[in-house]
Amino acid sequence: MSQTTGARQAQKQLSRRALMDAALRLLEHQSFSGLGMREVTREAGMSPAGFYRHFRDLEDLGVALVEEAVDSLHAMIRAAFAEQGEPEGLIDHAVQVIADHVREHRVHVRFIARERFGGVRRVREAIAAELERFTAEVAEALAAQPVSARWSEADLRMVAELYVDHMVLTAAALQEADAESEQRITATARRQLRLISVGRRHWAVG
Amino acid sequence: MSQTTGARQAQKQLSRRALMDAALRLLEHQSFSGLGMREVTREAGMSPAGFYRHFRDLEDLGVALVEEAVDSLHAMIRAAFAEQGEPEGLIDHAVQVIADHVREHRVHVRFIARERFGGVRRVREAIAAELERFTAEVAEALAAQPVSARWSEADLRMVAELYVDHMVLTAAALQEADAESEQRITATARRQLRLISVGRRHWAVG
DNA sequence: GATTTCGGCAAACAGTTGTTTACTCACTGG
C-alpha cells in the first residue's frame, strides 16, 4: 500500500467512498449508462471538479464498483460451500446464504444484475471477467464432491455455469422482490437446484 | 383497425418505424435509461418536435419496443415446440432455433437482455409481464409431454421458469458472441438442457 | 517554522437536453 501518511489519505478515501455510495444510490433508479458525473458529485455533496481527484472517468468508477460488488459475492460463495453435509441440506443452506446476501448488499446485487448485460462496455466486460473467475472457483469446488468424481473438466464447467447463472438470476429476482415474494422465489430456487441435483446424480459420465 | 385513409396513415407509420429503428440502433451501445429523445430524432432524421406526434415520451417508445421484440420471441418458441420427436432431437432443434433467432433479430434480443433488469421501471415491468405470459405458455406445453404427465402445476411452472431463464440467458450470450464463440455457447446450452432433461426424467413426482 | 503537496471549490466554457410555440403544406372528406 502506498500510503503517504495518515489523515490526508484517510479523508481522501472517505470522499472516494462518498462518490461510490452516491453512484450506487442513484443506480437504484437508472442504469449506469444514464448516469451523469455532475449528478454523482451533487448526490455526494462534492463539487464537480473534485471528482477528477478520484477517477479519470465515470467508467473508472463503474469498474471500481464491480470489483467491490464481486468481492462480497466471493465471500458469499465461500460461505455457501463451506458448510459440508448431505446434499439436500447444502441446497437449503446455499439459497439461505443468497437471500441473506441480497438483503445485506441489495445495491451491489442490483448493480451487477443491471449492468451484466448493460450498455457500458468496460463495466460489462469487468463483470464478465469476475463472473468467469467465479465460475472457475465453483467448478473446482464441484470437482471435490463425490457426485461428480469422474466427470470431465468440460462437464464440470458446464454445471458450474448453470449454477452461477442460476445464482445471479435468483439474486436479481430477490433484489427487486418484497418480503412475500421472497418466499416464493427462494422456494422455486430450491426446487430448481434440486432438479439439477437429480440430473447430476443420473448423468451418464464419459 | 382505425385507419382513416391510406397514404397519410402509411407515411405516419413509416416515421414511427424510423424512430423505433433509430432507437434500436442507438441501444447497441448504451442502455435505454441513457437514451435521449433528441438523440433518437436526430438518428431518425426527424425534427425533435415531431417525436411527440408518435409517442408521449421515450418510455412509451420503450414499451412499444418490448412488445415488438417479444412478439418475435413468441413466434420462435412456437417453432421450437412445433417439431415433435424424440427428446434428444428436440433439444438440438430448440437450441438451433434460438441461434437462428438471435442471428436474425440481434437488436431485439439485445434490447430484451439489456433492459430485463435495466434502469427504467415501465420497460422492465413490460418485459417481466411478457416473459410471464411466455412462461405460462411453456408450462402448458410441458404438461402435454409424457415425461411430466403426473406433475403438479407448481413443478411444471418451476421447470418452465428454468427453461425460459435459460433460453433468455443463452440468447443474451449469443447476441454478443462472435462466430467461433457461438459454437461453444450452443454446445454448452445443449448439454445443460440435457442435464435438466435427465433431472426431469428422474424427478420424484408428488 | 518555512515550504511543498494536494484534496476540494467556485467560476466559466461551449454544447446539449426536453418541451412549447407558431408555422407550413400535402393529404383528406365532403
Add this chain to the structure above:
DNA sequence: CCAGTGAGTAAACAACTGTTTGCCGAAATC
C-alpha cells in the same frame, strides 16, 4: 374544388451536461 386535418418543421426556452482554470487552505515534509 375547397375547407380542414394533422404530420413535420424551425426557433426559442431555461436547465443541464463534462471539463478546464486558477485558487484556497490544511496536512505533510524538511
